Amino acid sequence: MKALIVDDEARVRKAVRLLVDWDAHQIGEILEAGNGNEAIGLIRKEKPALVIMDMMMESGSGIELMAWVNEFAGNTKFIVVSGHNDFDFVRQTVRHGGIDYILKPIEPEMINNAVSKAVAAWRSEEEERSHRQKQSIRLNEIRPIYGEKLLSALIDDPINAEASLRRLWDDGVIPHTAKASRLILVQTDPGNNPLIKRFGGDSELLYYAIVNICNEFLQLQSNGIAFRYWGGPPEIAIILWDVQESVAELINRINQGIYMTLQFRMHFGISSVGALPGGLPAERAEAAEALLRRNLLRHEDYCHSPSSSDPADTGSEPPVIFADVQEEWRMAVISGNPEVLSAAAQHWTRELSRRGVVTPEMLNSWKADALLFRSRLVREALGAQADSALAELERADTLTPAPLPSGYSFSLFAWRDWSFALLQRLSQELTARAVKERNPMTEIVKYIEQNYPSDLSLQEVAGKFYVSREYISRKFKQEYGINFSDYIGSVRIDKAKLLLQNPNLKLSQISEMVGFHDVKYFSKVFKKQVGLSPKDYRAQIIP
The missing domain is CATH 1.20.120 (Four Helix Bundle (Hemerythrin (Met), subunit A))
Structure with a gap:
């Protein structure tokens, strides 16, 4: 089992390490992070069972980290250690599922009790998850007995909807007394890789698990049926015909059952009441619209109806575009x-x-x-x-x-x-x-102009611009009529001509300044290119 300590003060992290009896809690690996953003990266990679975090940090606050853990690492338990006795912080900790809120300075007994409680809760839930997953896989090995195609036809095939309903009556799926309906869509997420991996990568098996969990609750009162809707993208639909019951209470019970099995809570789009089966197409559109317009910042809301999903009711400022x-x-x-x-x-x-x-x-x-x-x-x-x-x-x-x-x-x-x-x-x-x-020769020439005093080599320049030595040699011959080394020499001599106009500079100084470390060799090259020695050239330009 792994634990993660998150605090922007190294001394606090060290204190937590020393105060907790890790061996007694069977925690074998302790990780550390200096802020919330760093902690998220470690949680994603290491998946610790326990996080002990500070509330106030400079980069990535404890509240942001708690919200992220609650949404994306629901199996992880966390304890808050803070120097602030703030009721709102305590409330946020409870809301996001924190095990305990401990004030600094830290008491050894208090933090060890909190760690013990967190470890016990994690182990209990881990056993329950394992049991539920095995049960769900067994439950979903057999395809549901309900006529999903017939149920889907009630929604997307208005011409044959009445005939489909009669067959469902005859099969005892929907009672003859059902005259009104309310349609609910269960939010599915094909991109939830961690959840799908638990079903061996089989998203169909996951959908059937959700359908069966829903039907476990619906069958208790025979007030509706859940099924895989086949009329479009993957969706799970619920048709309720006993519309007198509190839909929110029913959904909360279903969601708790889903959470116990999958460790995820789903979002539900709820339509208004309509006639059965004629109102179902409009009801499905209404439920889908409610999900599409739900406020994602309200993490604790899982039931969404058109009225509760209207962004216009949530604030006076216009939405960000x-x-x-x-x-x-x-x-x-x-x-x-x-x-x-x-x-x-x-x-x-x-x-x-x-x-x-x-x-x-x-x-x-x-x-x-x-x-x-x-x-x-x-x-x-x-x-x-x-x-x-x-x-x-x-x-x-x-x-x-x-x-x-x-x-x-x-x-x-x-x-x-x-x-x-x-x-x-x-x-x-x-x-x-x-x-x-871009033409690399332009950049190469500019580089030579800026670095001519250095010991430039063909190999160095070729490596600098990711081209071959042969390319540079060929291009200098084509574009300047001389080879690479002669071009560097001509640049140095041109710079030397300018420096020779200053009578206060000695020839040895000028030689060094333009990249010649031997003044005699400098004079030889200068005379070869200009036709005069540096001394004679200076005598010509300075009367």
């Missing part, structure tokens, strides 16, 4: 500076959080606008070369895809990282293409 940061992104890409690129990505996510409303609909729009921005910038910069550059960037996108706007969880960290990666790849691609298109 891509035009607000487009120029900042353009300048960041042109700069190529990693810090500027990071600041541009951070600005967007900070603005998203500040406005108080982020919906999957907004993120879809943002993602589309960001990719359109990239396409336009590449075409402006590269012209005919744009298509190949865009193809290369799109291939890179498949390796690090954007977070799904409609996924189970939302993280500003994940969208900030995606934005930074998009900007960085774009900047690198444009820079690489520009360097490739």
Whole structure:
């Protein structure tokens, strides 16, 4: 078992190491992080069972870290150690599932009790997860007995909906007394790799597990049925015909069952009541719209109806649009500076959080606008070369895809990282293409002009500009009619002519200043090129 200590003060991390009896708690590896951002990287890589964190840190606060752990590392238990006796901090700790809130200075007994409690909770949940997973796999080895195609036809085949309903009546799936319905969509996330991996990479098996969990609760009162909807992208739908019951209470019970089995809570889009089966198409659209317009910053909300999902009711400020940061992104890409690129990505996510409303609909729009921005910038910069550059960037996108706007969880960290990666790849691609298109001889000549006093060699210059020695030799012959070493010599002699105009400089000084360490050799080369010795040349130009 692993534990992670997060605090921006090394002495506090050392104190925690000394105070906790790690062997007694069977914790064999203790990791450390100096801030929240560093901690996230370690949690992703090492997956510790326990995190002991400070609340106030300069980079990545404890509240942000708690929110991230709660959303993306739900199995990890955490304890807060803080010097602030702040009720709001305690409330945030409880809300995000923290085991304990301990004030500094740390008491050995108190922190060891908290660690013991956290370890016991982690082990208990680990055993329950293992049991539930085995049970779920057995449950899903057999396809559901319900006619999913018939149930789906109630929604997407209005012409045959009445006939499908009669068959479902005859099969006893839906009671004859059901005249009204309410449709619920369960949010699915094909990009949730950790969850899908637990089912051997089989997303279909995962969907069937969720359907069966839902039906365990629905069958208790025979008030509805859950099924895999086949009328479009992967969806799980629930048709309720006993619409008198509190839908929120039912969903909370279902969600608790899903959490006990999968360690994830799902989001549910809920329609208003309509006629069965005629109202189902509109009900499905309404439920899908509720999920699309849910406020992702409200992490604790899992039930979404059209009225509760209206962003207009959440604040007076208009939503963030891509035009607000487009120029900042353009300048960041042109700069190529990693810090500027990071600041541009951070600005967007900070603005998203500040406005108080982020919906999957907004993120879809943002993602589309960001990719359109990239396409336009590449075409402006590269012209005919744009298509190949865009193809290369799109291939890179498949390796690090954007977070799904409609996924189970939302993280500003994940969208900030995606934005930074998009900007960085774009900047690198444009820079690489520009360097490739640039004539290297222009840069080589400029380099010689700036470094002629040094002992320049053909091998050194070739390595500097990633070209071969033969290329440089050939190009100097073609463009200047002389070889590489003669060109450097001509530059040095030209500089020497200028320096000879200063009567206060000795020939030995001038020789050193232009890269000749032997004044006699300097005089020999000078006379060969100019036809006069340096002394005679100076006598001509200085009366």
